[in-house]
Amino acid sequence: MTQKIVRHILDTIADLFPDAHCELRHSNPFELTIAVLLSAQCTDETVNKVTLDLFQKYKTPEDYLAVPLEELEQDIRRIGLFRNKASNIQKLCRLLLDKFDGEIPEKHEQLIELPGVGRKTANVVVSNAFGVPAIAVDTHVERVSKRLGLVGWDDSVLEVEKKLMKKVPREEWTLTHHRLIFFGRYHCKAQNPMCTVCPLLNVCREGKKRMKSGPIRKTITNK
Numbered sequence: 067m068t069q070k071i072v073r074h075i076l077d078t079i080a081d082l083f084p085d086a087h088c089e090l091r092h093s094n095p096f097e098l099t100i101a102v103l104l105s106a107q108c109t110d111e112t113v114n115k116v117t118l119d120l121f122q123k124y125k126t127p128e129d130y131l132a133v134p135l136e137e138l139e140q141d142i143r144r145i146g147l148f149r150n151k152a153s154n155i156q157k158l159c160r161l162l163l164d165k166f167d168g169e170i171p172e173k174h175e176q177l178i179e180l181p182g183v184g185r186k187t188a189n190v191v192v193s194n195a196f197g198v199p200a201i202a203v204d205t206h207v208e209r210v211s212k213r214l215g216l217v218g219w220d221d222s223v224l225e226v227e228k229k230l231m232k233k234v235p236r237e238e239w240t241l242t243h244h245r246l247i248f249f250g251r252y253h254c255k256a257q258n259p260m261c262t263v264c265p266l267l268n269v270c271r272e273g274k275k276r277m278k279s280g281p282i283r284k285t286i287t288n289k
Contacts, residue, residue: 067215067216071269072216072234075214075216075266078265079242079245079246079248079266080241082245082248082249083244083248083249083252086244086245086248087244088190088194088244089110089114090102090110090113090114090117091114091117091118092117093121094195095169095170095195095196096126096169096170098190098194098195099170099177099180099183099187099191099195100121100155101113102183102186102187102190102191103155103182103183103187104116104142104151106146106147106151106187107146108145108146108147112145116141116142116144120142127159127160127163128163128168130155130156130159131156131159135152135153135156138152138156139152151182153181154181155182157181157182158180158181158182158183161179161180161181162180165179170191170195172192172196172198174192174198174200177192185224185227186203186223187202189201189227189243193239193240193243194240199236199240200239200243201230201231201234201239201242201243202227202243203223203224203227203230205250205256206246206247206249206250206251207226207230207243207246207247207250210249210254211226211229211246212272213259213270213271213272214266214269214270214271214272215269217229217230259272259276261273261276261277
């Protein structure tokens with residue numbers, strides 16, 4: 067893929083979603099980290115409903131450690147894998163107090179030390195909380211990148227991240243991350259992507275394949 071086509075893709079998605087942003091509600095790096103941890107295999111919409119009350123009750127790492135694990139589990143029980151996530155939250159809070167003075171660390175290599183925080187979560191936190199350019203690869207970013215041919219079909223999540231970092235200007239990494247998510251969440255959906263009205267159909271290998279295979283259903287479902 068030429069840089070000209072990459073630029074065309076980035077500009078087109080930017081035109082479609084100029085105001086793309088992190089949809090997880092938070093007011094500080096700590097809340098963002100908790101929200102992203104909760105969002106694994108769960109929609110942002112559900113996470114926001116849960117954190118609306120959660121962040122009123124728990125404001126510091128000490129608050130999460132002051133209650134029994136079972137109570138925290140009940141507070142987030144609407145979230146998928148809530149037991150495992152509640153355990154990770156308390157372990158994360160303990161490590162924050164023991165090693166980082168109760169504050170979310172700003173460095174990527176320190177963030178991934180935290181229980182429940184993987185590479186994607188760390189990238190979201192450093193980019194949104196600390197302004198460090200990063201591309202976090204979630205299911206939407208991976209799907210869209212592969213459909214458009216920005217990366218290979220068989221690329222791992224890490225390979226997708228590295229290839230996007232090479233093709234996208236560094237100063238656009240964070241914005242591109244958000245725009246690819248919006249594009250995948252509201253336009254190029256896993257089921258019933260809007261190929262018939264997509265301005266990128268001419269460069270999309272998946273879209274061309276779908277158009278050749280027959281009519282595309284117009285049923286639309288949000289994440």
